[in-house]
Amino acid sequence: MNGKKQTTVVYPVPKEWAERAFINAQRYEAMYAASIANPEEFWREHGKRIHWFKPYNTVKNTSFEPGKVSIKWYEEGTTNVSYNCIDRHLAERGDQVATIWVGDHPKDGARSITYRELHAIVMKWANVLKSQGVRKGDVVTLYLPMIPEATYAMLACARIGAVHSAVSTICASNSLASRIADAGSKVVVTADQGLRGGHKLELKAAVDAALDKLPGVVTSVIVVKRTGAPVGMLKGRDHYYNELSDTVPEQCPPEEMKAEDPLFILFTSGSTAKPKGVVHTTGGYLVYAAMTHQYVFDYHDGDIYWCTADIGWITGHSYIVYGPLANGATTLMFEGVPTYPNVSRYWDIIDKHKVSLFYTAPTAIRSLMRSGEGAVKSYSRASLRLLGSVGEPIDPKSWEWYHRVVGDGRCPIVDTWWQTETGGILITPLPGATDLKPGSASKPFFGVKPEIVDAAGNVLDGVADGNLVIADSWPGQGRTLYRDPERFEQEYFSPYPGKYFTRDGARRDADGDYSMTGRVDDVINVSGHRIGTAEVEAALVAHASVSEAAVVGYPHEIKGQGIYAYVILIEDDAASDDLRKELVSWVRREKGPTFTIDKVQFALGLPKTSSGKIIRRILGKIAEDDFTALGDTSTLADPSVLEHLIDNRLNRN
Ligand code: WT7
Numbered sequence: 001m002n003g004k005k006q007t008t009v010v011y012p013v014p015k016e017w018a019e020r021a022f023i024n025a026q027r028y029e030a031m032y033a034a035s036i037a038n039p040e041e042f043w044r045e046h047g048k049r050i051h052w053f054k055p056y057n058t059v060k061n062t063s064f065e066p067g068k069v070s071i072k073w074y075e076e077g078t079t080n081v082s083y084n085c086i087d088r089h090l091a092e093r094g095d096q097v098a099t100i101w102v103g104d105h106p107k108d109g110a111r112s113i114t115y116r117e118l119h120a121i122v123m124k125w126a127n128v129l130k131s132q133g134v135r136k137g138d139v140v141t142l143y144l145p146m147i148p149e150a151t152y153a154m155l156a157c158a159r160i161g162a163v164h165s166a167v168s169t170i171c172a173s174n175s176l177a178s179r180i181a182d183a184g185s186k187v188v189v190t191a192d193q194g195l196r197g198g199h200k201l202e203l204k205a206a207v208d209a210a211l212d213k214l215p216g217v218v219t220s221v222i223v224v225k226r227t228g229a230p231v232g233m234l235k236g237r238d239h240y241y242n243e244l245s246d247t248v249p250e251q252c253p254p255e256e257m258k259a260e261d262p263l264f265i266l267f268t269s270g271s272t273a274k275p276k277g278v279v280h281t282t283g284g285y286l287v288y289a290a291m292t293h294q295y296v297f298d299y300h301d302g303d304i305y306w307c308t309a310d311i312g313w314i315t316g317h318s319y320i321v322y323g324p325l326a327n328g329a330t331t332l333m334f335e336g337v338p339t340y341p342n343v344s345r346y347w348d349i350i351d352k353h354k355v356s357l358f359y360t361a362p363t364a365i366r367s368l369m370r371s372g373e374g375a376v377k378s379y380s381r382a383s384l385r386l387l388g389s390v391g392e393p394i395d396p397k398s399w400e401w402y403h404r405v406v407g408d409g410r411c412p413i414v415d416t417w418w419q420t421e422t423g424g425i426l427i428t429p430l431p432g433a434t435d436l437k438p439g440s441a442s443k444p445f446f447g448v449k450p451e452i453v454d455a456a457g458n459v460l461d462g463v464a465d466g467n468l469v470i471a472d473s474w475p476g477q478g479r480t481l482y483r484d485p486e487r488f489e490q491e492y493f494s495p496y497p498g499k500y501f502t503r504d505g506a507r508r509d510a511d512g513d514y515s516m517t518g519r520v521d522d523v524i525n526v527s528g529h530r531i532g533t534a535e536v537e538a539a540l541v542a543h544a545s546v547s548e549a550a551v552v553g554y555p556h557e558i559k560g561q562g563i564y565a566y567v568i569l570i571e572d573d574a575a576s577d578d579l580r581k582e583l584v585s586w587v588r589r590e591k592g593p594t595f596t597i598d599k600v601q602f603a604l605g606l607p608k609t610s611s612g613k614i615i616r617r618i619l620g621k622i623a624e625d626d627f628t629a630l631g632d633t634s635t636l637a638d639p640s641v642l643e644h645l646i647d648n649r650l651n652r653n
Pocket of ligand 1: 314315390420421502503529
């Protein structure tokens, strides 16, 4: 990397931002240095930002050492997340709006819920969960669309000490079934249907299909009426929320939880076919989510904050619900999509609700960029003061468009790098402190110690390009994998012993700014969604005509990465366009719409090492249409497969 020319465009911190923001450049330097020099003292102080029933004494008790990985923060402290997100604000801001909900179509309207209303509703919800037998420590699966009830159900779980496991509604019933089974949930919360971009999502039907595969596992399904469409209700098992809520008491005090009691599980893709249930706990998670939300977005009272993420992903957890509500913020939740009923929907919502802080994903920006500037410029967007990006690297071209067109050149962009496993943002600019470089996530947040290592684990200094590890723990870190602590240790702490391996590549420039270069494992990033290539391969091989499959990502203009599958058929003569289509819809049906394969190439053989390991690097190159430099092919067991693969490649630039 040394000597390679770097991007030189830099947007310095505007003067008014340096003056007004919570954190300016000097403050960042001082606080960051303090957080690394003495993490105990730093986090002892900042732990006080949430309310504790019983105070903590030990701040940090963490080890990344193989064989004894253990992560505990604030361990003697007790608290309750729902208390912190609701009750604590009542005296001062009971009548302030906590959540603005905006429906799928403009004619579905919007709803504002104050903190006082949220308090009453969440207590009801908590009692409804209790009435269905949910107790402290039980796992409740949430399969809910973007409706306020998703927030209520999450906070209600937190209130009674139940652990939620949210499953995104884009997961098909098969994936839902395996997540319910892996979490051991007895209770599922869903809606009759969801609405998204004018389409109906058959959520209750998907739950029914999932539960057919798991006889006797789930004892209660709580159904929220979103559309009111008639859905099958199994007597004794299925109940409408509104019927249950009529029969339960109004009051529900928050349960006293230990700092390290689990708050939620989130399943995410890894490098094997089996998704991982990342476990987040109570105290440290909330401190970290709240603090990052305040400083990264520079949230001040009066701001209207909108994060467009789905509630079924970590971004929805930390930055629609927990971080903002712990800060007493007003957080907007949108049911729909950026292109419905037209491509101006986001800008229309921003104007209508005077959104000041807007946090979205590069895939949305790229698709809106294609629709041209007119659709943006016909709205004022005068309320906007900051823009955020998350989910995948944002290319400089999209960054510039977001900055110039959406932000009228006056809104800083925070390109926030983090992961399901990190709980909150780890590398990001701070708007009052950091000069911005398009395409760079720039600097570590307080307490975060990034390092770049080479394949052998040597720590690289200065300008460097390699694998990104984090050398020490931070309070928001995921604590383990549900019922699989060994895999937690293996995936994240054994590749570089003593360090958390992010499984991302990164580059550090001469200013110490980090740019992310993408996953270095077998995970691809499709429209900001993590897809394990092994999961797609497993679904393909489950089809009767397929004997072997290898899946890689390739650059895709809108989705960031597309899914490219090499398929070996049981009988070669079966290869046809019809079979191709069938395989695509088969996987989509099995796994959900993000798993839509873009290209299916029928292959006669795959490039393998003599020990039988598929060399994905080569398949990736061919999928990229860049097969002139395939690198070292000397380890190939049978070099003759290459010619057929190259001749039949499907992505020709
Ligand atoms: C992976 C984590 C972060 C919450 C949403 C996704 C990629 C995420 C960025 C960014 C470059 C990014 C990484 C990471 N990623 N944000 N700003 N720049 N890459 O959470 O599903 O756990 O995915 O998303 O590859 O490892 P996730």
